[in-house]
Amino acid sequence: MRKTQLLSYCLLAIVGITACSKKNDESPKLNNETALAAAEPPTVQVPGVCEYDLDEAALKAQGYTKVFEDNFNTLDTTKWDRWNSGGYNNELQLYTPKNLRIVDGKLLIKPVKETVTGATDPDDPTKKKFDFTSGRIESHYNFKASTTTPKVRISARIKQPLGFGMWPAFWSYGGNWPTNGELDILEGFGERNLYNTNIWYGSTAGTPDHDYTLSMTYVQSQSDLTSCYHVYEAIWQKDTVTFLLDGTVTRKLVSSTPAGRFIPKFFNKTQHITLNAAIGGDQFGTIDPSQVVLGDTYVDWVRVYTAK
Template sequence: MRKTQLLACCLLAIAGIAACSKKNDESPRLNDGSALAAAEPPTVQVPGVCEYDLDETALKAQGYTKVFEDNFNTLDSTKWDRWNSGAYNNELQLYTPKNLHIVDGKLLIKPVRERVTGATDPDNSTKKTFNFTSGRIESNYNFKASTATPKVRISARMKLPFGLGMWPAFWSYGGEWPTNGELDIIEGFGERDLYNTNIWYGSQAGTPDHDYTLSMTYVKSQSDQTTCYHVYEAIWQKDTVTFLFDGNIIRKLVSSTPAGQFIPKFFNRTQHITLNAAIGGDQFGTIDPSKIVLGDTYVDWVRVYTAK
């Protein structure tokens, strides 16, 4: 999710190549002809469980210890940094703290259609005009899969927005992106039943070393993700990253395969959690801003567990 302008060029190039290949009739149909859709990553079909919640007693029995938790009774400034800036990926929103709310013990990220001026992105203070605002928070808590904590489980219970152009995300990264790796646990499309997972790594800042189509997976749920809460998770280990939806494994990336070959390179490197709701951007290819339909993102809780 923390991709640079270099990534935008890569996506367009990949989309152009994929357009020459045979279209997969079973690939998901994304909003407005997304460049990502053209690359046709695999799709996993899952049932999903409406209003699912984790059984922490079962996790404890499996050897997990909870090391971080926020139930969003307040938006704790000691736990989270709030963005006040534009972002990357040709996104259309300015992130501001005023788009972050606590409602009935849930974090609400509420996008607004409004004309505002702010920094282009965190690396570029040049003022830019935006037609939307939204919210993004990043945890002050850091974690890593390491010899001391060889298994890290990153979890959130969320209700996703429904609306053309909405790009909600729950993910982790660290350091000079993507040298500490990135785990995209959920990136939504503003649809009721579809999101994707992914991993990133680059040995130099701003330069991913792999073709993203190797590790991206679309997840299509039979349970509505915009009217029900679901639990999205990743288990990070030295040689594997396992993605889960409502307690069920949806894909396991292994370092011995092309899709997971870079996982060991960010073992023992620190990451932190990010929650945000972008609007438009490279996830959707070319999109008419006037046709964007805004939707709210809710987060019930976020947790990190570790195990030996």
């Protein structure tokens, strides 16, 4: 996950943004005009459908072909890399494989309060003490919106955790972040009814060319996101990225607008899927670890479809 500005700023109506990406870098400075325009990301209200599932026959009729799937009958290490280190974004957890379990055909990401020592992050092997452990997986499978597959649909059926300080995420990104782009399909807050979506891109590795709040959206569901399963999706095309919850479009970003102007720049560049449950970090600003309330993240399945 990558954070460049604190979410807490945004919640205070000051410019601040979340993103779910690989590492933490210095915050780019926004000019005053951009900052004023971007100060309050839109909030979209949708009904949400408890225990929603995709109708694959309907998707097939729309021309989609399933190219990747994991139903988590096992945790297949030929499909997924399991992290064993700290994360980025000033998160409080050490990611370890033991926090990833299969329970009744679901992937369980189980956070645990425990004092452990491990690598600071994948790029820094320096040992560091952590107050929590959790889990993160990244797919070996890569995909891209391209002239061959101009429409890519990334989907997962997830039950979010309930608990202060929980930061569950379902997202995709590519190498040399953010030059291959990033799609934040779900970033949760440990709340029953709220999460956000976003996109990222940068022409130089480690530096996002992004007015963050322009493409960020808060999604408020009338259905509880933590007590039952919901389907989170992004449809990636050359000039658009469309986010959906339970089949309802929550936002469509278009390249002809400021919010979507970077989308064509990562067309034909590969990404892979990431699922994780961070604890604390820049999503929440500075928090007292003793106030964290842990919650479990469950993933029923993950799929990628393509269409021409």
